[in-house]
Amino acid sequence: MIKLSTLKINIDVNRLASNSGTKAIEAKSVRKTFGNNTAVAGVDLDVQAGDMVALIGSSGSGKSTLLRMIAGLINTDKNEQGSIKVANKVIQANGKLDKNVRKNRSSIAFIFQQFNLVRRLSVQTNVLIGLLGEIPRWRGSLCWFTKEEKQRALAALERVGLNSFAEQRASTLSGGQQQRVAIARSLLQDADVIVADEPIASLDPRSAKRVMDILSDINKQDGKTVVVSLHQVDYAKAYCRRIVGLANGEVKIDLSADALNDEDLVELYGTEKDEIDFGVSLSQSENEFVSEGAAVPALARA
Amino acid sequence: MLNKIVQSPQDASDISAQNPLLEKKGIMQLFLWGLVAAILVWSWQGAEMNPYALWEYRGNMAEMLGDFFPPNFHDWNLYVDEMLTTIQIAIWGTLLSVILAIPFGILSSENIAPWWLYQPIRRFMDACRAINEIVFAMLFVVAVGLGPFAGVLALFVHTTGVLAKLFAEAVEAIEEGPVEGVRATGASGLQEVIFGVIPQVLPLWISYSLYRFESNVRSATVVGMVGAGGIGVLLWENIRGFMFKETCAIMIIIIVSVTLLDMLSQKLRKQFI
Numbered sequence: 001m002i003k004l005s006t007l008k009i010n011i012d013v014n015r016l017a018s019n020s021g022t023k024a025i026e027a028k029s030v031r032k033t034f035g036n037n038t039a040v041a042g043v044d045l046d047v048q049a050g051d052m053v054a055l056i057g058s059s060g061s062g063k064s065t066l067l068r069m070i071a072g073l074i075n076t077d078k079n080e081q082g083s084i085k086v087a088n089k090v091i092q093a094n095g096k097l098d099k100n101v102r103k104n105r106s107s108i109a110f111i112f113q114q115f116n117l118v119r120r121l122s123v124q125t126n127v128l129i130g131l132l133g134e135i136p137r138w139r140g141s142l143c144w145f146t147k148e149e150k151q152r153a154l155a156a157l158e159r160v161g162l163n164s165f166a167e168q169r170a171s172t173l174s175g176g177q178q179q180r181v182a183i184a185r186s187l188l189q190d191a192d193v194i195v196a197d198e199p200i201a202s203l204d205p206r207s208a209k210r211v212m213d214i215l216s217d218i219n220k221q222d223g224k225t226v227v228v229s230l231h232q233v234d235y236a237k238a239y240c241r242r243i244v245g246l247a248n249g250e251v252k253i254d255l256s257a258d259a260l261n262d263e264d265l266v267e268l269y270g271t272e273k274d275e276i277d278f279g280v281s282l283s284q285s286e287n288e289f290v291s292e293g294a295a296v297p298a299l300a301r302a
Numbered sequence: 303m304l305n306k307i308v309q310s311p312q313d314a315s316d317i318s319a320q321n322p323l324l325e326k327k328g329i330m331q332l333f334l335w336g337l338v339a340a341i342l343v344w345s346w347q348g349a350e351m352n353p354y355a356l357w358e359y360r361g362n363m364a365e366m367l368g369d370f371f372p373p374n375f376h377d378w379n380l381y382v383d384e385m386l387t388t389i390q391i392a393i394w395g396t397l398l399s400v401i402l403a404i405p406f407g408i409l410s411s412e413n414i415a416p417w418w419l420y421q422p423i424r425r426f427m428d429a430c431r432a433i434n435e436i437v438f439a440m441l442f443v444v445a446v447g448l449g450p451f452a453g454v455l456a457l458f459v460h461t462t463g464v465l466a467k468l469f470a471e472a473v474e475a476i477e478e479g480p481v482e483g484v485r486a487t488g489a490s491g492l493q494e495v496i497f498g499v500i501p502q503v504l505p506l507w508i509s510y511s512l513y514r515f516e517s518n519v520r521s522a523t524v525v526g527m528v529g530a531g532g533i534g535v536l537l538w539e540n541i542r543g544f545m546f547k548e549t550c551a552i553m554i555i556i557i558v559s560v561t562l563l564d565m566l567s568q569k570l571r572k573q574f575i
């Protein structure tokens with residue numbers, strides 16, 4: 001049994017202060033429509049370097065779409081004012097991916113809900129893929145990694161507690177382990193920004209906590225900026241400093257985690273008609289670990 | 303249409319009485335069956351089908367069969383030698399085509415290449431595939447002269463067309479997720495293919511290649527008949543010379559080697575799936 005409420009977050013105030021002012025992500029007037037369905041309806045979002053931000057919102061509110069646009073995996077709608085910069089590199093502007101986007105993607109590590117490892121390759125090779133944006137193209141294409149690079153991969157695996165699995169095929173690992181391999185891959189990528197789209201949605205509570213602990217550790221120890229979309233509000237409150245809530249493709253709330261209260265959540269989720277879904281999904285997935293006094297029970301009643 | 307009626311025979315018969323639309327479907331079906339029958343009759347005439355001839359000439363056939371036995375293995379080492387050449391033709395014909403089918407297969411996949419690239423490549427591969435090895439063998443015999451190399455080239459061109467299509471189908475069936483995972487690290491397009499696509503399709507590709515090798519060993523025995531080297535040359539000479547006991551020996555050697563290779567290759571293929 002894991003008690004989330006016992007978790008303590010120590011914010012390194014000095015480091016935060018030194019980073020303040022630098023923006024890790026600058027998204028301006030970002031929109032995306034699929035046919036006549038507006039997924040993201042004009043979002044401005046700045047994220048400070050070194051911050052850890054949760055993106056919450058009910059299903060279909062546009063979280064994945066927004067994150068994928070930030071990572072340059074899909075383009076925004078054409079719009080003169082619309083642009084996305086990550087780590088001071090232009091990812092896209094006016095609906096077009098930047099011509100250097102392939103290279104610039106290496107400053108953003110993306111963690112997927114479905115892990116997206118290459119299942120037939122070894123765990124270590126999957127981690128080494130994180131280096132492709134950094135090392136010379138010809139060397140990467142020949143699968144030629146130096147001894148030092150392989151050592152780095154092992155060290156990254158050690159950090160997520162999987163160094164003994166290095167030689168195994170990725171497909172032989174459990175979901176939680178695969179997600180940790182994906183995190184090790186992002187460690188090797190050494191990106192300034194880590195974007196995680198529901199990294200724990202397909203994991204059991206124990207693995208979920210482990211994954212969130214590692215992400216939080218990377219944020220604190222390495223000073224990486226982390227943006228993570230989450231379905232579970234209590235995780236967002238426990239691990240992140242800032243919480244951004246999306247509804248119908250718009251930013252509805254944007255608060256520090258301490259300031260977030262139940263009314264905000266009811267408003268965020270309640271304006272949608274899926275309020276009931278939200279309650280059900282919480283009580284289903286989270287009844288294994290009860291977080292006393294957190295927003296969950298109150299919300300489930302609401 | 304057939305499916306629908308098979309799935310719900312009761313509904314169909316119940317409603318068809320009142321429903322003119324369903325009645326129309328029934329008429330349509332009758333028409334289609336009529337069409338199939340007409341095509342069969344038409345091609346029976348064109349192919350000059352004459353089963354009676356089998357009976358009429360049964361004596362001849364029995365006599366000819368008798369001429370085949372006992373097989374004459376006197377020149378067996380020559381036959382085995384030529385059979386090995388045949389296998390060597392198949393090995394190189396297959397290998398060259400695998401090497402070319404990799405880029406052509408990837409570039410004719412809808413999920414990898416833009417339409418202006420995959421459309422022309424696909425048409426080109428269709429052309430390679432449409433023409434039988436024997437025809438290519440005749441052409442290459444004219445171009446590079448009699449001998450096994452003409453056979454290699456013939457198999458190579460035709461098999462490239464076949465494998466590129468099979469390879470592309472495998473590529474089009476991959477999971478998109480891992481490719482996106484590779485893309486997100488800042489990889490190049492080529493690297494996406496190398497790390498994201500090829501590991502996913504490799505087992506199928508190997509299996510298809512081995513399968514085509516089996517079939518190329520069989521084809522290689524025939525290209526010899528138009529002078530493109532291997533055991534086919536001997537086969538054709540002996541048939542033309544009415545030396546059926548030798549022909550029989552050659553055929554037995556072909557059957558034994560093809561069967562052995564099939565078994566070996568099948569074993570190998572199982573390893574990769």
Ligand SMILES: Nc1ncnc2c1ncn2[C@@H]1O[C@H](COP(=O)(O)OP(=O)(O)OP(=O)(O)O)[C@@H](O)[C@H]1O
Binds near residue numbers: 039040062
């Ligand atoms: N590729 C696509 N084609 C068409 N519509 C899409 C596509 N991707 C997303 N959408 C639509 O955009 C809207 C926002 O989807 P998105 O996946 O961003 O939501 P989400 O907040 O991530 O939801 P979830 O919590 O279920 O993952 C939805 O209405 C969805 O149907």
Ligand SMILES: [Mg+2]
Binds near residue numbers: 063064065
């Ligand atoms: Mg999503």
